[in-house]
Amino acid sequence: MLKTNVQHIDLYNNNVGYERAGQHFIYFNGPATDFFEGALLGNGGLGVVVTTRPDAVLLHFGHNNVWDIRIAEEHRDEIMTFQEVYERLSALPADLPHLTDNPWYKEYCEMAGKNYSKAYPKPMPCGTLLLRYDRRTAEVLGHTVHIVNGRCTIDFLINNKRAVLELFVEGSYDRVWMKVTDTISGAAVPLFTEIKLLPDPETPLEFPQAEITKDAAGVISFTQILPSVELHAAPYTPHEKDKAFRLAVRTSDLAAVSQTATEAGVFACAELWEGLYTDVRAVPETVPPSLDGYKAAQIETAEWWCDYWNKSAVILSDNFLEEIWYRNSYFFNCSVKEGVTCPGLFANWSYRTIGADWHGDYHMNYNTQQPFWLAFSSNHLDKHLPYVDMVDHVLPVSRSWAQQYYGLRGAYFPHSAYPVEMTMMPYPVPHWGWEICETPWTVQSLWWHYLYSMDKDFLRDRAFQPIKEAVLFMADYMKRLEARGERWSDDNYHIFPTVVPELYEITPGFAKNSDCLIDLALTRFLFRAFSEACVVLNVENSEQQLLITIREILDHFPEYPTAESKRGRVFVSVEGEDPEVVYNVPIPVTTVFSGEHHGLHSPEEEYQTAVNSYLNHRNEGGNELVFYNLAGARLGVLDLERFKRQVQYCLLPNGTCTDRVLMSGGRYSDTENFDFMSRMGIWFENFALPAVINECLLQSYNGHLRFFPNWNGQQAVFHTLRAVGGFLVSAEFKEGETTWIEIVSEAGSALSFYIPWVDGALCTSSSGEQHIATGAMGTIPTTPGERITIVRNHTTE
Numbered sequence: 001m002l003k004t005n006v007q008h009i010d011l012y013n014n015n016v017g018y019e020r021a022g023q024h025f026i027y028f029n030g031p032a033t034d035f036f037e038g039a040l041l042g043n044g045g046l047g048v049v050v051t052t053r054p055d056a057v058l059l060h061f062g063h064n065n066v067w068d069i070r071i072a073e074e075h076r077d078e079i080m081t082f083q084e085v086y087e088r089l090s091a092l093p094a095d096l097p098h099l100t101d102n103p104w105y106k107e108y109c110e111m112a113g114k115n116y117s118k119a120y121p122k123p124m125p126c127g128t129l130l131l132r133y134d135r136r137t138a139e140v141l142g143h144t145v146h147i148v149n150g151r152c153t154i155d156f157l158i159n160n161k162r163a164v165l166e167l168f169v170e171g172s173y174d175r176v177w178m179k180v181t182d183t184i185s186g187a188a189v190p191l192f193t194e195i196k197l198l199p200d201p202e203t204p205l206e207f208p209q210a211e212i213t214k215d216a217a218g219v220i221s222f223t224q225i226l227p228s229v230e231l232h233a234a235p236y237t238p239h240e241k242d243k244a245f246r247l248a249v250r251t252s253d254l255a256a257v258s259q260t261a262t263e264a265g266v267f268a269c270a271e272l273w274e275g276l277y278t279d280v281r282a283v284p285e286t287v288p289p290s291l292d293g294y295k296a297a298q299i300e301t302a303e304w305w306c307d308y309w310n311k312s313a314v315i316l317s318d319n320f321l322e323e324i325w326y327r328n329s330y331f332f333n334c335s336v337k338e339g340v341t342c343p344g345l346f347a348n349w350s351y352r353t354i355g356a357d358w359h360g361d362y363h364m365n366y367n368t369q370q371p372f373w374l375a376f377s378s379n380h381l382d383k384h385l386p387y388v389d390m391v392d393h394v395l396p397v398s399r400s401w402a403q404q405y406y407g408l409r410g411a412y413f414p415h416s417a418y419p420v421e422m423t424m425m426p427y428p429v430p431h432w433g434w435e436i437c438e439t440p441w442t443v444q445s446l447w448w449h450y451l452y453s454m455d456k457d458f459l460r461d462r463a464f465q466p467i468k469e470a471v472l473f474m475a476d477y478m479k480r481l482e483a484r485g486e487r488w489s490d491d492n493y494h495i496f497p498t499v500v501p502e503l504y505e506i507t508p509g510f511a512k513n514s515d516c517l518i519d520l521a522l523t524r525f526l527f528r529a530f531s532e533a534c535v536v537l538n539v540e541n542s543e544q545q546l547l548i549t550i551r552e553i554l555d556h557f558p559e560y561p562t563a564e565s566k567r568g569r570v571f572v573s574v575e576g577e578d579p580e581v582v583y584n585v586p587i588p589v590t591t592v593f594s595g596e597h598h599g600l601h602s603p604e605e606e607y608q609t610a611v612n613s614y615l616n617h618r619n620e621g622g623n624e625l626v627f628y629n630l631a632g633a634r635l636g637v638l639d640l641e642r643f644k645r646q647v648q649y650c651l652l653p654n655g656t657c658t659d660r661v662l663m664s665g666g667r668y669s670d671t672e673n674f675d676f677m678s679r680m681g682i683w684f685e686n687f688a689l690p691a692v693i694n695e696c697l698l699q700s701y702n703g704h705l706r707f708f709p710n711w712n713g714q715q716a717v718f719h720t721l722r723a724v725g726g727f728l729v730s731a732e733f734k735e736g737e738t739t740w741i742e743i744v745s746e747a748g749s750a751l752s753f754y755i756p757w758v759d760g761a762l763c764t765s766s767s768g769e770q771h772i773a774t775g776a777m778g779t780i781p782t783t784p785g786e787r788i789t790i791v792r793n794h795t796t797e
Contacts, residue, residue: 044337
């Protein structure tokens with residue numbers, strides 16, 4: 001039941017999230033033979049897809065740390081500088097249909113893209129565990145994923161009696177535990193007749209072949225070497241940077257499985273080791289633990305999941321919205337963890353070529369950033385740290401590219417990048433490689449991490465330098481001679497040239513390559529974030545010159561491009577654009593999100609332009625499921641029923657949402673397969689769907705808390721969502737209004753909130769001190785650890 005009494009709330013000593021997650025399951029009826037029907041398990045590093053055939057259960061292993069680490073870095077000397085390319089392009093006729101109609105530019109792009117055209121780097125599938133059974137006596141009925149504790153149960157009929165195979169990935173170790181028991185009695189049941197390990201069928205032929213071994217204790221294993229040298233010698237000669245993984249499974253004697261086992265029904269534990277080949281090779285005798293460790297591992301893993309679920313919770317009378325929130329929060333915990341490599345496009349689940357499209361890499365024009373939007377409002381800041389590590393990883397090559405290619409200070413962050421050693425930009429092709437927005441976008445969430453935590457140490461040690469590097473580049477880029485002067489007929493500093501994400505490439509005469517809306521919105525965000533960071537860290541004096549520069553640019557900043565549409569004035573990606581254009585990335589809403597310039601707080605005219613832009617937007621699908629709808633929530637105009645239908649349209653049998661085409665008329669033809677992205681992999685980016693729901697329940701992006709700004713009137717409760725200022729917020733909506741609010745101040749920031757009642761708010765602090773806030777906005781000073789209860793003011797004066 002929904003909690004309705006503020007006196008009953010205890011934010012730190014309850015299991016509300018854990019208990020609510022326990023009400024949600026992912027079911028599949030019958031054999032789940034396809035990869036995208038299988039159960040998804042994981043611990044943030046190890047990922048396992050469990051599929052079921054009429055004759056076997058298969059576990060497909062993957063890991064965020066395991067990649068084919070080979071990289072092509074050829075044609076280094078043929079890559080021209082930015083200025084050289086710019087001048088060549090400037091000399092081409094402006095009336096060309098496409099710049100690639102020019103032979104030189106076409107050949108240059110082909111040369112610059114050759115490295116990226118290689119199949120590697122990419123996530124490396126880690127093999128499959130096959131558990132075979134006799135289908136004459138056993139039949140698989142279906143499976144269930146218990147998201148509350150990461151278990152998968154597979155139901156069988158064995159000799160016409162019901163039995164269950166239980167599996168789970170251990171929280172702290174890269175292990176999978178398995179047991180089979182009678183459904184009623186819990187006694188051990190023999191099921192499997194054969195256990196095999198299978199290296200991935202698409203393992204490159206040029207890799208050293210893995211040898212499957214079985215020792216006297218029944219441990220089956222294989223080690224796969226991952227060469228670091230692109231064209232290694234034959235026969236294979238080890239290199240100090242080579243990596244490897246080892247997959248092993250300890251099994252009981254299948255013929256003797258009985259109640260006498262140390263843990264009834266426990267028959268196998270599989271474990272994955274990964275790292276440098278020298279390290280993996282040095283411990284060949286390491287094997288999975290004894291099977292009697294099952295119970296301890298199960299308890300530890302349940303506690304691990306409990307800790308995760310109790311960070312935040314929602315209780316919604318709309319069951320499907322609640323299901324979206326819990327399922328995707330589950331997948332998020334399965335796929336990302338502090339201390340593990342930041343996931344790419346398809347996280348830690350792969351098999352054969354699934355998960356290898358676009359190298360499964362880091363795409364910095366929203367794909368890599370989007371899943372981490374969930375980490376802030378859902379109170380999982382630790383989950384953002386792998387992204388921060390990724391920024392540190394790409395920073396050296398980004399600095400080099402800014403200096404050597406552009407001749408500018410700071411760092412120019414890449415369009416695409418890999419979690420492997422890089423010495424040059426992976427994708428130096430101008431027509432997407434010139435997306436300027438990717439530099440401020442890459443570092444944006446570092447500032448969010450500070451805002452939502454108020455952690456000055458994080459800001460100083462992890463965030464400030466990458467943000468400053470981005471600021472240096474953007475300031476220098478906008479102050480180039482080509483970006484200001486008579487050609488512009490104004491006194492502004494322009495972002496030129498640039499490329500609209502996923503739309504125009506570079507156009508003849510640079511007709512659509514200046515002052516892209518998202519460039520302007522994110523650069524404005526970046527400059528203001530840096531200015532505020534300097535104040536917080538008390539480094540205004542040492543950064544004085546750079547601060548003067550960006551203030552000058554902001555004082556001469558271009559206006560956002562707009563056009564007149566059937567719905568009125570709207571934002572468009574570039575000046576002169578047809579407002580009916582079909583987009584891929586929802587650029588027209590980026591002043592709302594992720595630019596955070598417009599929203600419910602905006603002046604009426606600007607707000608209406610933003611709403612018009614949202615309503616007028618035409619998107620071909622694939623990059624909008626979270627992004628576009630989150631902007632709608634920020635504006636308070638998201639149609640939750642339509643949002644649910646769109647989620648339903650994108651749902652796969654495994655409970656995840658894929659990227660699906662929505663319309664032709666843009667890049668997609670009328671004969672396009674609208675499902676062509678569905679089998680590429682498990683789209684990590686869409687795990688951010690709970691962030692859309694969070695924004696419907698609570699907003700704080702402008703430093704002022706707003707409660708239930710885009711809710712559908714149904715009953716709802718949320719617990720400890722995280723807000724800007726380092727606040728943990730809980731509240732209830734019932735019978736058409738907010739009934740209570742409770743806020744814990746972690747950092748002692750000043751609390752500012754929109755009062756949800758016309759007759760004011762009664763605010764009570766931990767000490768019992770009370771005061772009444774009236775008007776549109778309430779403000780309260782807080783101390784670290786203080787808890788404030790806010791209810792409707794019923795007193796009379």
